[in-house]
Amino acid sequence: xxxxxxxxxxxxxxxxxxxxxxxxxxxxxxxxxxxxxxxxxxxxxxxxxxxxxxxxxxxxxxxxxxxxxxxxxxxxxxxxxxxxxxxxxxxxxxxxxxxxxxxxxxxxxxxxxxxxxxxxxxxxxxxxxxxxxxxxxxxxxxxxxxxxxxxxxxxxxxxxxxxxxxxxxxxxxxxxxxxxxxxxxxxxxxxxxxxxxxxxxxxxxxxxxxxxxxxxxxxxxxxxxxxxxxxxxxxxxxxxxxxxxxxxxxxxxxxxxxxxxxxxxxxxxxxxxxxxxxxxxxxxxxxxxxxxxxxxxxxxxxxxxxxxxxxxxxxxxxxxxxxxxxxxxxxxxxxxxxxxxxxxxxxxxxxxxxxxx
Amino acid sequence: xxxxxxxxxxxxxxxxxxxxxxxxxxxxxxxxxxxxxxxxxxxxxxxxxxxxxxxxxxxxxxxxxxxxxxxxxxxxxxxxxxxxxxxxxxxxxxxxxxxxxxxxxxxxxxxxxxxxxxxxxxxxxxxxxxxxxxxxxxxxxxxxxxxxxxxxxxxxxxxxxxxxxxxxxxxxxxxxxxxxxxxxxxxxxxxxxxxxxxxxxxxxxxxxxxxxxxxxxxxxxxxxxxxxxxxxxxxxxxxxxxxxxxxxxxxxxxxxxxxxxxxxxxxxxxxxxxxxxxxxxxxxxxxxxxxxxxxxxxxxxxxxxxxxxxxxxxxxxxxxxxxxxxxxxxxxxxxxxxxxxxxxxx
Numbered sequence: 001x002x003x004x005x006x007x008x009x010x011x012x013x014x015x016x017x018x019x020x021x022x023x024x025x026x027x028x029x030x031x032x033x034x035x036x037x038x039x040x041x042x043x044x045x046x047x048x049x050x051x052x053x054x055x056x057x058x059x060x061x062x063x064x065x066x067x068x069x070x071x072x073x074x075x076x077x078x079x080x081x082x083x084x085x086x087x088x089x090x091x092x093x094x095x096x097x098x099x100x101x102x103x104x105x106x107x108x109x110x111x112x113x114x115x116x117x118x119x120x121x122x123x124x125x126x127x128x129x130x131x132x133x134x135x136x137x138x139x140x141x142x143x144x145x146x147x148x149x150x151x152x153x154x155x156x157x158x159x160x161x162x163x164x165x166x167x168x169x170x171x172x173x174x175x176x177x178x179x180x181x182x183x184x185x186x187x188x189x190x191x192x193x194x195x196x197x198x199x200x201x202x203x204x205x206x207x208x209x210x211x212x213x214x215x216x217x218x219x220x221x222x223x224x225x226x227x228x229x230x231x232x233x234x235x236x237x238x239x240x241x242x243x244x245x246x247x248x249x250x251x252x253x254x255x256x257x258x259x260x261x262x263x264x265x266x267x268x269x270x271x272x273x274x275x276x277x278x279x280x281x282x283x284x285x286x287x288x289x290x291x292x293x294x295x296x297x298x299x300x301x302x303x304x305x306x307x308x309x310x311x312x313x314x315x316x317x318x319x320x321x322x323x324x325x326x327x328x329x330x331x332x333x334x335x336x337x338x339x340x341x342x343x344x345x346x347x348x349x350x351x352x353x354x355x356x357x
Numbered sequence: 358x359x360x361x362x363x364x365x366x367x368x369x370x371x372x373x374x375x376x377x378x379x380x381x382x383x384x385x386x387x388x389x390x391x392x393x394x395x396x397x398x399x400x401x402x403x404x405x406x407x408x409x410x411x412x413x414x415x416x417x418x419x420x421x422x423x424x425x426x427x428x429x430x431x432x433x434x435x436x437x438x439x440x441x442x443x444x445x446x447x448x449x450x451x452x453x454x455x456x457x458x459x460x461x462x463x464x465x466x467x468x469x470x471x472x473x474x475x476x477x478x479x480x481x482x483x484x485x486x487x488x489x490x491x492x493x494x495x496x497x498x499x500x501x502x503x504x505x506x507x508x509x510x511x512x513x514x515x516x517x518x519x520x521x522x523x524x525x526x527x528x529x530x531x532x533x534x535x536x537x538x539x540x541x542x543x544x545x546x547x548x549x550x551x552x553x554x555x556x557x558x559x560x561x562x563x564x565x566x567x568x569x570x571x572x573x574x575x576x577x578x579x580x581x582x583x584x585x586x587x588x589x590x591x592x593x594x595x596x597x598x599x600x601x602x603x604x605x606x607x608x609x610x611x612x613x614x615x616x617x618x619x620x621x622x623x624x625x626x627x628x629x630x631x632x633x634x635x636x637x638x639x640x641x642x643x644x645x646x647x648x649x650x651x652x653x654x655x656x657x658x659x660x661x662x663x664x665x666x667x668x669x670x671x672x673x674x675x676x677x678x679x680x681x682x683x684x685x686x687x688x689x690x691x692x693x694x695x696x697x698x699x700x701x702x703x
Contacts, residue, residue: 181509183558184550188559191548191559194544198541202534203571204529204530212571214536214567215566215572216562216563222513225560226559305527
């Protein structure tokens with residue numbers, strides 16, 4: 001393994017901007033790079049990339065996939081990585097983009113360094129930062145693997161084995177506008193919205209379930225009875241059935257408040273991603289634990305509350321664990337990659353690939 | 358007059374036009390610091406030296422540029438792409454016609470205010486030392502039968518709740534939802550009709566920026582109004598308490614910023630200014646409708662300055678819309694009514 005090459009590759013990747021959804025150029029860059037490394041590549045309609053590498057010094061026929069996402073959050077244009085005292089940061093005016101180019105660089109270095117490997121696939125998704133849009137719209141017939149590792153967590157001892165189902169609720173109340181001095185002629189849309197929200201249980205519902213009203217926007221002028229209110233709410237649970245039940249309950253309350261206050265309501269409820277849970281004893285987990293332990297990392301099996309590409313991979317029959325890439329402060333201008341951790345996890349991934357061969 | 362644009366606050370040109378016109382009609386004029394126009398006409402065939410005031414506003418709402426009045430079927434409308442501007446130029450036309458037609462009248466003070474359609478209005482800044490009248494009329498309502506003798510106290514306030522942001526999926530227990538606080542408060546408020554002369558409304562709500570963040574901020578625009586000043590203040594206090602208590606319940610912060618846009622006034626029904634209008638209407642075959650209204654006019658400010666002032670109609674409908682129109686028969690009826698008023702006073 002070549003530590004300098006790892007950091008150089010990483011810095012090269014973050015210099016190419018790929019703010020969601022303007023990540024196609026970066027995907028093309030990666031496609032060319034993978035082809036140079038010996039891959040056969042294919043893109044689906046959405047622009048997600050699958051690169052297939054043949055086995056090396058191995059008789060294994062079963063593909064194993066690694067995955068990362070091409071896009072970054074904003075501000076991600078003109079990133080200039082600064083390597084100093086074992087840390088990599090931006091100049092302070094942008095994010096760093098370690099999320100997720102750290103993971104991609106680590107895979108590349110591990111792939112280049114591994115002395116043997118099974119047939120490998122790298123799945124590079126678009127628009128992960130926009131509610132995993134790329135992996136939601138992925139053509140999974142392009143993927144041969146039955147198991148995968150996505151490298152997209154901060155801390156390198158992470159093995160994510162579960163994540164929630166998330167519902168987004170878009171609610172619109174329609175009342176009747178009137179001058180505020182003539183309330184008999186109007187029906188306020190703000191009143192049912194407020195009643196509904198105040199009747200709801202929000203925040204932490206139980207150890208694996210949460211709910212939130214994130215946005216409310218209604219009315220135009222102080223002296224007008226407001227005829228429109230829009231609400232954006234969400235709920236999530238690692239237990240899919242609980243998420244479904246909670247979304248239904250929130251919908252019921254939004255409707256109830258509309259009925260009680262004589263206004264119309266339109267509710268759109270969408271599943272943004274589906275929960276998954278992998279057993280601790282699944283090979284995908286065991287191989288990762290062994291490779292990390294061998295490199296002095298004590299693995300932490302985690303169930304997280306956000307959505308990842310692995311939600312969609314798991315839902316489409318690819319048993320997928322998510323590993324850490326060695327950074328902190330993602331989605332902020334303080335985002336920092338830790339060189340030692342990047343090296344450590346890359347070493348673990350080399351061992352992982354070799355153990356799979 | 359409606360062809361001369363005067364969208365508030367760009368109404369100074371129209372005021373200058375009016376100043377010249379009223380001078381030609383025989384008035385001595387002056388402008389106050391804000392640009393409101395006061396024109397004084399001497400008495401005609403009358404020994405009564407107690408002046409009476411007639412007041413209209415010079416500005417219009419938007420869209421009021423390039424108005425082309427169209428006379429059609431007894432009505433006057435715009436061509437459809439603008440307001441008509443009858444609000445309040447029909448009233449000004451009626452006053453001018455009254456001045457020309459009245460066979461006798463006491464001294465008359467005509468006041469044209471700026472920026473009535475804005476808050477604060479021009480009448481708030483009017484230099485009342487320029488006016489000698491002790492009573493008067495504002496022409497700014499709809500129909501010839503309107504005699505408005507009261508207006509509300511109106512309190513507008515912004516309420517800003519501040520909570521604590523947190524990722525809604527990762528650590529909601531670290532957050533405080535400002536939207537939840539606002540919702541709790543609103544659902545505990547008395548809104549809509551409070552009593553026969555009092556209403557309350559939450560007009561605007563805005564909060565949060567992202568689905569997956571516990572919202573840090575929520576902001577409301579709220580009003581309460583009442584024909585009874587004390588009731589308005591009481592309701593305001595009650596609403597304030599509800600907002601503060603909701604913030605307390607959730608450990609959030611709240612900031613309330615209130616302005617009293619209008620203060621209630623009321624003229625007795627037997628006041629001379631009311632009786633003059635009532636009698637003039639009856640003489641002209643109109644059944645008077647003496648009432649208080651829940652909106653503000655220049656009369657709110659003028660009454661508080663000690664000039665007992667009723668509001669009369671101008672004969673317009675659908676004001677503040679491109680469908681605004683003026684009914685010619687009503688234009689004539691109102692001119693006759695105010696002519697009768699000044700002749701009776703002479």
